[in-house]
Every structure is written in C-alpha cells, then in structure tokens.
Amino acid sequence: KAGVTQTPRYLIKTRGQQVTLSCSPISGHRSVSWYQQTPGQGLQFLFEYFSETQRNKGNFPGRFSGRQFSNSRSEMNVSTLELGDSALYLCASSLPGHQNTEAFFGQGTRLTVV
Amino acid sequence: AQSVTQLDSQVPVFEEAPVELRCNYSSSVSVYLFWYVQYPNQGLQLLLKYLSGSTLVKGINGFEAEFNKSQTSFHLRKPSVHISDTAEYFCAVKKETSGSRLTFGEGTQLTVNP
Numbered sequence: 001k002a003g004v005t006q007t008p009r010y011l012i013k014t015r016g017q018q019v020t021l022s023c024s025p026i027s028g029h030r031s032v033s034w035y036q037q038t039p040g041q042g043l044q045f046l047f048e049y050f051s052e053t054q055r056n057k058g059n060f061p062g063r064f065s066g067r068q069f070s071n072s073r074s075e076m077n078v079s080t081l082e083l084g085d086s087a088l089y090l091c092a093s094s095l096p097g098h099q100n101t102e103a104f105f106g107q108g109t110r111l112t113v114v
Numbered sequence: 115a116q117s118v119t120q121l122d123s124q125v126p127v128f129e130e131a132p133v134e135l136r137c138n139y140s141s142s143v144s145v146y147l148f149w150y151v152q153y154p155n156q157g158l159q160l161l162l163k164y165l166s167g168s169t170l171v172k173g174i175n176g177f178e179a180e181f182n183k184s185q186t187s188f189h190l191r192k193p194s195v196h197i198s199d200t201a202e203y204f205c206a207v208k209k210e211t212s213g214s215r216l217t218f219g220e221g222t223q224l225t226v227n228p
Contacts, residue, residue, distance in 0.1 A: 004157070031214045043204065043218040056215045090157055094214045101146050101165065103214055105157035 002026065004093050004106035012112045018079040021109045025072050025093030031055075032074040033103065034066060037088040046089075049074050050096060081113045116141040116207050120219035128227050129197055135190040135222045137205030145207040147188040148216070149179055152202045161203075164188065175199070200226045 005024040013019050025032050033056075034046040045058040049068035066076040072093075078085055088110050092103040121136040139145065146165050150158040162173025169181040179190045188205060205219040 006157075033214050033216070035216075035218075042220050043216075045215050045217070048213050048215055050213065055213045058215075092158075092214070092216075101208055101214070102148075102160055102163060103216060105150075105159070107155075107157045110155075 004091055004104050006089075006091050006106035006109050008109060009107065010110045010112075012114060013081050014114055015081055015083060017081050018077060019081060019111060020075055020077045021089055021091075021111070023074045023076075023091030023093075023106060025074070025091075026104055028095065029093035029104070030072050030096050031094045032068055032072065033092045033094075034074070034076050035090045035092065036060075037090060037108070038086075043090070046076065078111075083113050085111065086113045087111060116145060116209060116217045118205050118207055118217055118219035120203075120205055120222050122222050123220065124223045124225070126225045126227060127195055130194050132193050133191065133195050133199075133224065135203050135205075135224065137188045137190065137219055139186050139188065139205070139207050141186075141207060141209070144210050146210060147179075147181060148206040148208070149173065149177070149188070149190050150204045150206060150218075152204065152221075154201075158204065161190070195224070195226045197226050197228060199224060 007022045031050045033048040048056040052068045063079045068074045088108045090108045091106045094103045117140045119138045148163045149161040164181045172178045206216040
C-alpha cells in the first residue's frame with residue numbers, strides 16, 4: 001500500500017512569488033491535513049480538508065490556502081512568499097471518523113524562500 | 115484549546131541505557147494522545163497512541179508510554195536504546211471531536227551515544 005506522497009520534495013522560490021505543493025493521500029483516506037514545521041515555531045497546523053471541504057483551519061494569514069479534489073488529492077498554495085515561509089511542509093492523511101485517529105505523514109516538501 | 119509541553123528539548127543518553135521523554139498536556143475536553151518520531155529530512159512516523167483502555171501503551175521499536183490522567187502526562191519510555199533511536203520525538207494530542215487536527219509539542223531531540 002503506497003504511503004502519503006508529497007511533491008516536490010524540495011523547492012526554492014523568490015520572495016513575492018507563489019508556490020503550489022501537492023499531496024496524494026493513502027488510497028481510501030479522505031481526510032488530508034497540512035502542517036508547517038520550522039525551527040522556531042515547531043509543527044503548526046495549517047488546515048484540514050475532508051470530502052473537498054475545509055473542515056479545520058489554523059492561525060495562518062490568507063496567503064496560505066488549500067483545496068482538495070474529488071480523488072482526495074490536495075494542494076496548498078502560498079502567495080506572495082516571504083522569507084519566513086521557509087519551512088518543511090508536511091501533509092498527513094487519515095480515514096474519516098473520530099475513532100480512526102491515526103494520521104499518516106508524507107516526507108514533506110522543503111520550501112526555501114530567498 | 116489544547117496545549118502540549120515536552121519538558122526536555124534535548125536528551126543525550128548512552129547506548130543500551132534506559133530513556134524517558136516527558137510530555138504533559140492541557141485540555142478542557144477528552145483527547146487522544148500520540149508519540150511520533152522524525153528522522154532527519156523525513157516526515158513523522160507514529161510510535162504509539164492512546165485512545166482509551168489500558169493506560170500502558172506499547173508501540174513500535176520497543177517504545178511504550180503511560181497515560182496518567184491525574185497528572186495529565188504521557189511519558190515515553192524505552193528500557194534500552196540503540197544508536198538508531200537517535201531522532202526527534204514529538205508528543206501530540208487530538209480532541210476527540212476535532213477531525214484530524216493534531217496539536218504538537220515542541221519536540222525532544224534524543225541523541226544516543228556509543
């Protein structure tokens with residue numbers, strides 16, 4: 001069974017540009033969550049999508065957005081990049097339902113903003 | 115809101131020694147508890163989880179954790195560590211009714227020395 005796949009693994013962008021990251025969840029998983037990991041702030045929740053709808057949102061500016069497609073694949077977009085957006089972005093997928101609480105993580109996309 | 119405190123940012127130990135990584139949490143509602151491990155340039159891998167039932171939870175790679183409701187703690191232990199256990203460990207909580215959103219602690223870097 002394939003795991004969570006994130007593409008690309010590494011990305012270098014310039015301040016002011018925008019970027020799109022992709023996440024393919026484990027087959028059958030309909031919930032996809034995104035996290036930002038930085039040395040200073042640790043792991044912070046960005047948002048969660050379930051059945052193409054945003055179910056939860058963290059405390060990030062509107063420059064951070066996401067969406068989910070009918071096949072459960074998800075993308076997140078960051079517009080007008082800032083140096084502080086440099087981070088490891090992790091995607092996690094899980095089965096729906098509160099008892100199925102285990103989240104499976106991808107290897108992440110390392111974004112560097114210069 | 116929930117919060118998680120990992121009491122040690124770095125824990126150095128010698129190979130074959132026992133180790134305990136401490137985690138306290140705060141929540142006004144019932145939560146599920148998790149420990150994840152992250153190796154360099156990788157995503158997060160679930161070590162173990164507490165959903166309900168027995169307060170002693172066994173996980174992969176010989177790790178175990180004990181849920182203590184009165185002390186709101188979920189400490190991770192291993193009786194004998196290996197060099198390969200060197201990694202960063204994250205404690206996380208999830209509200210029973212919050213979808214898949216995880217709140218993480220700051221992480222504990224475990225370094226196993228020969």
